Amino acid sequence: xxxxxxxxxxxxxxxxxxxxxxxxxxxxxxxxxxxxxxxxxxxxxxxxxxxxxxxxxxxxxxxxxxxxxxxxxxxxxxxxxxxxxxxxxxxxxxxxxxxxxxxxxxxxxxxxxxxxxxxxxxxxxxxxxxxxxxxxxxxxxxxxxxxxxxxxxxxxxxxxxxxxxx
Amino acid sequence: xxxxxxxxxxxxxxxxxxxxxxxxxxxxxxxxxxxxxxxxxxxxxxxxxxxxxxxxxxxxxxxxxxxxxxxxxxxxxxxxxxxxxxxxxxxxxxxxxxxxxxxxxxxxxxxxxxxxxxxxxxxxxxxxxxxxxxxxxxxxxxxxxxxxxxxxxxxxxxxxxxxxxx
DNA sequence: CTTGGAAAGTCAACAAGGCTGACGTAACTT
DNA sequence: AAGTTACGTCAGCCTTGTTGACTTTCCAAG
Numbered sequence: 001x002x003x004x005x006x007x008x009x010x011x012x013x014x015x016x017x018x019x020x021x022x023x024x025x026x027x028x029x030x031x032x033x034x035x036x037x038x039x040x041x042x043x044x045x046x047x048x049x050x051x052x053x054x055x056x057x058x059x060x061x062x063x064x065x066x067x068x069x070x071x072x073x074x075x076x077x078x079x080x081x082x083x084x085x086x087x088x089x090x091x092x093x094x095x096x097x098x099x100x101x102x103x104x105x106x107x108x109x110x111x112x113x114x115x116x117x118x119x120x121x122x123x124x125x126x127x128x129x130x131x132x133x134x135x136x137x138x139x140x141x142x143x144x145x146x147x148x149x150x151x152x153x154x155x156x157x158x159x160x161x162x163x164x165x166x
Numbered sequence: 167x168x169x170x171x172x173x174x175x176x177x178x179x180x181x182x183x184x185x186x187x188x189x190x191x192x193x194x195x196x197x198x199x200x201x202x203x204x205x206x207x208x209x210x211x212x213x214x215x216x217x218x219x220x221x222x223x224x225x226x227x228x229x230x231x232x233x234x235x236x237x238x239x240x241x242x243x244x245x246x247x248x249x250x251x252x253x254x255x256x257x258x259x260x261x262x263x264x265x266x267x268x269x270x271x272x273x274x275x276x277x278x279x280x281x282x283x284x285x286x287x288x289x290x291x292x293x294x295x296x297x298x299x300x301x302x303x304x305x306x307x308x309x310x311x312x313x314x315x316x317x318x319x320x321x322x323x324x325x326x327x328x329x330x331x332x
Numbered sequence: 333c334t335t336g337g338a339a340a341g342t343c344a345a346c347a348a349g350g351c352t353g354a355c356g357t358a359a360c361t362t
Numbered sequence: 363a364a365g366t367t368a369c370g371t372c373a374g375c376c377t378t379g380t381t382g383a384c385t386t387t388c389c390a391a392g
Contacts, residue, residue: 136179
């Protein structure tokens, strides 16, 4: 367990104490991460689940319901409840597939785009402030550690989303 | 908005695209972060809320209910429901305060310690793997960005916890 | 000593957002 | 023609969050 590492380097960053700090940092930071969109959503009839759906539809316009299911990692019943309200309220459009008519391709309407922008502006503002405060070096490390923390399957999702659209 | 920065440094890490990647990294990484304890807890009658309570009681033995309320950011009714099951099941002991008998000082029992260890072993294992893969430099950046992302009030909680016990 | 208010606990009711199971329909595939 | 896939939906359940109202305990200030 204490092998394979460059023997010159200190391993103090792997102590249980350091790991605990990292764990608590994740906990508190995630609260901040979701706080702004949550604040915007409360009062509307929507919640975090709607935000996630909107985010990924914006990210990959034309994505199908089952794509979304895979990315979000919830059941179709759960997603459907959310999606239905978004479609009913005219934020999301579900177009029947042309090649495969079983599929529904999801798009944000103008109204949906508007809410998406409001939410992501808020979230990005916090992110931007954090990035700016920490600097590019720190940001690179931040991304590296997060990526290493993901489940392999989720990491593929993440990396797949990184470059290619839809 | 484009001032105050060292003019030689690229600001490409502040583009909306980079921020979006960071946002999605947080989303996917947090899923991984909670996955292992969640797996352990399912089947037992406990959930993530119990894990959080156990974690912070372990972290600050003797902490009071209202301390815990502040840290966790939930209502006392919500916390109480969780705490009650933990006390009833003999994982947590709530000792009446000696100076102020209204207060309950919370401690893990031996059984509680045992579960705490099981949960945090799992969570630390993932964290350790991620830290090791990313290296000390990256970890420093990771912590910096997370800290900058917290709400100021939560950051104080976090920093307070960093050094001093209870 | 009385009283105001803080700390803790409890009951009830509710909502969001997960879950499972079962079922139906349309459409693609073999 | 049969089987599979994609999607939707009904029904019911659980966890974990919320409000509001209320009680008990007990410290501390008047």
